[in-house]
Amino acid sequence: MIKGKIHSFESFGTVDGPGIRYVIFMQGCPLRCIYCHNPDTWSFSTFSEDKASDLNFAENVLKEYNVEEIINVLKRYKGYFSKSGGGVTVSGGEPLMQLDFLIELFKSCRSEGIHTTLDTSGYTPVLATIQNILANDIQPEVKAHLLKLNELMKYTDLVLLDIKHIDSEGHKEITGVDNVSTLNFLMLLQKKNIPVWLRYVVIPNITDNIEFIKRLKLLADSYANVERVELLPFHKMGEFKWEKLNLRYTLKNTPAFPDEQLNQLKEFL
């Protein structure tokens, strides 16, 4: 049985989708967001437990699990899920990097009546290469990838899709890649009519320009499957991890985004 590389779990999440969520953080991410609060999920190989404890990360970190093991855990939370309208959220890292595992997991959740939410940047190396996702003349390897994504969508109830920056160049500056893949993924989600919540991190002097927010609104309004847009304030809670991993944190002097300004932007939206 296929195994998933998992960074950690959170058993009573309340901010990653509706109701009470069991959140699974997958290991491995190809992006390098400048504000990432989980840089310890970047590596595709898992840390040893010694290293994890040395880095002072959570105890239940960095292991491989098969779907059956996870479903057995999820079954214990079904009462909470049904009372709160919750379920499982798979986050990361980037969950789409472990597509086969994700398909199997969501398929089993569907059989168990567990609501599934995918929290993603929408980035896959294949989607990033396609200029027109809806064209007919796509390459066989692209087609194979799209088939897998379509299979995943059969069992996905909700997608939380990060729009790291509405502008492709800006997206590149924040993540290291342009936003082609993310927008292609959004198009696929619309085609399959999967509900989407767009998420946008508001960083002072980087993504807080009102013009960007207007464009974000335009994007949201042009997709019937986008149910809401969540503006999330930039915060510095992950900064200590960058230090522990000896990574250079370029937002050291950037303050957290003030609540009052965030509320104004929310009002505008």
Ligand code: SF4
């Ligand atoms: S996509 Fe998520 S996990 Fe990956 S670098 Fe960006 S914020 Fe971090």
